[in-house]
Amino acid sequence: MNLEAKQQIWKEYQKEIADDRYYYARSCIRQTFFPGSEWAYLDILGNRLGKTVFDDPRHTTCTGIGYHSDVVPVETIMTVVARHFALMTEAGFENITPSCITSFGIYTEILHTWQEHPEIEEQTHEYLWKATRREFKKPKNLAHTSDVIYKFRHEIAAQKKHALVDVHTGRPLRVVDHIGCHYAKMFPSKGIGGAEFPAVLSGMVTAWGGEPVDYPERRHCCGFGFRNYLVLANRGYSIANSKKKFESMQPYEPDFIITNCPGCAMFLDKWQYTISEMEGTTYGKDGYGIPVLTYEEAAALVLGYDPWEIGLQMHQVSVEPLLEKMGIAYDPDAKYRNARGEDMGRPACPNYLKV
Amino acid sequence: MNPMNVIIIGAGTAGCEAAYRLAKAGFTVELVEKECTPGGNLNNWFQLFPDRKQASALRQLLQQQVEHPSIRLHTDTVPVKIERQDARHYAMELDNGARLEGNALLVTTGFRTFDASRKEEYGYGIYENVITSVELENYFANRQILTSTGKRPERIGLIQCVGSRDEKMCNFHCSKVCCITAVKQAMELRELLPDAEILCFYMDMRMFGPGYEEMYREAQEKYNIKFVRGRLSEASENQAKQVVVKCEDTLVGKPMRMTLDLMVLMVGMEASDGSRWVAKELQLPLAPNGFIQPGDPHYATNRTAVEGVFVAGCATSPMNLTDTLTDARSAALAIGEFLNGNEHYN
Structure with missing residues (x-):
C-alpha cells in the first residue's frame, strides 16, 4: 500500500x-x-x-x-x-x-x-x-x-502520559479505525480525508504513536443502519455486517478498534459478545475480544485519565489487556464501584468471551 | 509566407494524418507537438484492435508521413499565444520563441486518459496491484505480467467504464474504445497467462466497430474470458497485496466478492489540457463533455464556431483509430476547400 x-x-x-x-x-x-x-x-x-x-x-x-x-x-x-x-x-x-x-x-x-x-x-x-x-x-x-479532536491531536500528543505503544515491546499499537457511515459517505468533501480513505481517526492514531491498520472491510458499515437494528427481524443482517468486519480485521491482530460513531462503537463492542454466544467465536487474543474505544476515550487514556473515570467498565469487551499493553495502572477493585465508592455489583460473565 | 500554409496543433494520429494529406494536396504545414516525437497516445499502445496489428507499425507509417518536405515538425514545444487576425491569417508563438504563421488552423490536440486516482474507491496509486489499461500495454510490450510481489497473476479483473459514463466523475460520455480495448487486452493476457482466470466487469459491451462483435465472441468462446455485467462498488487490499473487490452480478442478481491478483482499470478519455487551452485562446465553444464543439454534428464536423479554425480526431470526441484517421482526412479536405474558396457548406 x-x-x-x-x-x-x-x-x-x-x-x-x-x-x-x-x-x-x-x-x-x-x-x-x-x-x-x-x-x-x-x-x-x-x-x-x-x-x-x-x-x-x-x-x-x-x-x-x-x-x-x-x-x-x-x-x-x-x-x-x-x-x-x-x-x-x-x-x-x-x-x-x-x-x-x-x-x-x-x-x-x-x-x-x-x-x-x-x-x-x-x-x-x-x-x-x-x-x-x-x-x-x-x-x-x-x-x-472527532474533527475537533483531530484538529488538536498534536496538542493532545504534547500532553500525553501514555502513547499508543506496547510498553513491553516498544511496538506501536495496531489500531483499526471505523468511521461512521454518515461522517463522509454522503458528503465526502465534509470529512477529513474524504469517504474512501478517511484520516480523521487514523490521524489521531498516528499522532499518538499508534499504527493505523487498513483491512479489506474497513469501509463496511458496522451493521447498525437504524432499520437494520430497530426492526427485530433485521438484526441478523445487522450482526452479519459486524461479523464480516471482525473476520476481515482479525488476521491483522489489532490491539483495539477506534470509532467516531455512537452506534458503531456500541455494535462493534456488544456484537462481539453476541457472536461469541452464538458461535463460540472470539476475535482477540486468548479468548478476549478486540477492545473498542471512542476517540474521546482514546484521547483520555493518552492524556492519563483513569480508565474507570471515563466509563471503560461499561464496555462489553474488556479493556484490561489494552491498558496493560499501554502501561496504564488501574485498580481492578474499583472497576465496578460508583463515584462514591459503593459496589455496583458485577455483570454475569459471558460463556465464551473472556472478560 | 506561403499563401497556402496550415498550422496544426498536435502531432498525434489525427495531426500527422491531416498534415500528410494537406502536404500531398500542395499545402505547407507547420505541425506543433508538445512531446519529443509525434504519435500522441498511439505511442502508449502495443497492439491495435480488431486485427491485433502492432501499434508500432502504424506509428512508423505516421512518422514517415510527416517527413514529407512540405511539413515542418516542431517538437517538444507548445503554443503560448495564438493571434487570429482574420479568418485566413493566424500567428502563433511557441514557448521556444518561434513564431509561426498560417492561413488556417487545425486543432488535433487529442485526448488525455482519465486520472484513475480520482476514482478513489478503486485505490489506484494506493493499492499495489491496481494498474490502468495504458500501463498494461506497457506490460505487453515487455511481454511480462507480474504482480507487485513478483508472482504470476492467477486471477485478473478488467474494470470497464473507469471515468466514463460516470456522473460522480462529471463524465457522462462514453469513451467508446474501452470495451473493445478490454476484449483485446483480455485476449493478450490469455496468450501470456494460459491458466489464469480473466474477468471483465462491464455495464454494456459496446461493440460498434467492424470486427468488434466477432472479437468479443471469440474472447468468450476461444479465450475463455468471463464477462460479468456489474459495476465495481469497492476495492481494497488484503495482506497478500491482492485486491478484494465487490460488485453485483446484475445478470445473476447477486452480490459478488472476490480477490484479484491484478486489477486493470480501463481508463476513459477526457478532453486534453491542450484542447482546453486552445478552446480558451480562440474562444471555441466546448461541448458539455468538455471536448471541442464541432460546427455541426452532421455536415460540419471538422469546422468550429470560428471561421478558419478546424478540428479533427479526439479533440472533438472519443474515437477509435479508424475514425480518427478518417476524420483527419476529412479535415484536410475541408481545409483545402476553405483555402481554395470552393467550400460546399457554409
Whole structure:
C-alpha cells in the first residue's frame, strides 16, 4: 500500500474547523452506551486545551434516528435542527459541533439542502417561528467533535502520559479505525480525508504513536443502519455486517478498534459478545475480544485519565489487556464501584468471551 | 509566407494524418507537438484492435508521413499565444520563441486518459496491484505480467467504464474504445497467462466497430474470458497485496466478492489540457463533455464556431483509430476547400 498516495488524497479533503467557542450538540444515545465519552470530551476541551464549549441543556435530539427510519418527515427534522441553530444563536455561538455522526450528517445534509434550495430554508424559518417564536442563523462552522479532536491531536500528543505503544515491546499499537457511515459517505468533501480513505481517526492514531491498520472491510458499515437494528427481524443482517468486519480485521491482530460513531462503537463492542454466544467465536487474543474505544476515550487514556473515570467498565469487551499493553495502572477493585465508592455489583460473565 | 500554409496543433494520429494529406494536396504545414516525437497516445499502445496489428507499425507509417518536405515538425514545444487576425491569417508563438504563421488552423490536440486516482474507491496509486489499461500495454510490450510481489497473476479483473459514463466523475460520455480495448487486452493476457482466470466487469459491451462483435465472441468462446455485467462498488487490499473487490452480478442478481491478483482499470478519455487551452485562446465553444464543439454534428464536423479554425480526431470526441484517421482526412479536405474558396457548406 502506497501511503504517500493516501496522504495526497487526505490533503485534498481538508476542511475548516473552528479554533474555539463551540456549541456542543450531544448525542441521544452515547451517554447510555459510553457514558464517559462526552464528559471526557468536554473535560479535555475545557480543562486540557483551554477551549470554550457550551453544553446547552435545552438542546434535544436531532430526530436523525427517526428520520432515517422513515418516521420523522424531512420538514420536521429541518425545524428541529433550525431550533438547535436558534439555541446556538441565542447563546452567542457560531460554531456547532455535534457529538453524533448521524447528527453531523443531518446538519450537513440540511445545510446543503438550504444552500441549493433557499426557498426550503425560508420555509423552515417560518415553521420554526410558528412553532417556537424563535429565529436562527446558520452556523459559520460545522464540525464533528472527532474533527475537533483531530484538529488538536498534536496538542493532545504534547500532553500525553501514555502513547499508543506496547510498553513491553516498544511496538506501536495496531489500531483499526471505523468511521461512521454518515461522517463522509454522503458528503465526502465534509470529512477529513474524504469517504474512501478517511484520516480523521487514523490521524489521531498516528499522532499518538499508534499504527493505523487498513483491512479489506474497513469501509463496511458496522451493521447498525437504524432499520437494520430497530426492526427485530433485521438484526441478523445487522450482526452479519459486524461479523464480516471482525473476520476481515482479525488476521491483522489489532490491539483495539477506534470509532467516531455512537452506534458503531456500541455494535462493534456488544456484537462481539453476541457472536461469541452464538458461535463460540472470539476475535482477540486468548479468548478476549478486540477492545473498542471512542476517540474521546482514546484521547483520555493518552492524556492519563483513569480508565474507570471515563466509563471503560461499561464496555462489553474488556479493556484490561489494552491498558496493560499501554502501561496504564488501574485498580481492578474499583472497576465496578460508583463515584462514591459503593459496589455496583458485577455483570454475569459471558460463556465464551473472556472478560 | 506561403499563401497556402496550415498550422496544426498536435502531432498525434489525427495531426500527422491531416498534415500528410494537406502536404500531398500542395499545402505547407507547420505541425506543433508538445512531446519529443509525434504519435500522441498511439505511442502508449502495443497492439491495435480488431486485427491485433502492432501499434508500432502504424506509428512508423505516421512518422514517415510527416517527413514529407512540405511539413515542418516542431517538437517538444507548445503554443503560448495564438493571434487570429482574420479568418485566413493566424500567428502563433511557441514557448521556444518561434513564431509561426498560417492561413488556417487545425486543432488535433487529442485526448488525455482519465486520472484513475480520482476514482478513489478503486485505490489506484494506493493499492499495489491496481494498474490502468495504458500501463498494461506497457506490460505487453515487455511481454511480462507480474504482480507487485513478483508472482504470476492467477486471477485478473478488467474494470470497464473507469471515468466514463460516470456522473460522480462529471463524465457522462462514453469513451467508446474501452470495451473493445478490454476484449483485446483480455485476449493478450490469455496468450501470456494460459491458466489464469480473466474477468471483465462491464455495464454494456459496446461493440460498434467492424470486427468488434466477432472479437468479443471469440474472447468468450476461444479465450475463455468471463464477462460479468456489474459495476465495481469497492476495492481494497488484503495482506497478500491482492485486491478484494465487490460488485453485483446484475445478470445473476447477486452480490459478488472476490480477490484479484491484478486489477486493470480501463481508463476513459477526457478532453486534453491542450484542447482546453486552445478552446480558451480562440474562444471555441466546448461541448458539455468538455471536448471541442464541432460546427455541426452532421455536415460540419471538422469546422468550429470560428471561421478558419478546424478540428479533427479526439479533440472533438472519443474515437477509435479508424475514425480518427478518417476524420483527419476529412479535415484536410475541408481545409483545402476553405483555402481554395470552393467550400460546399457554409
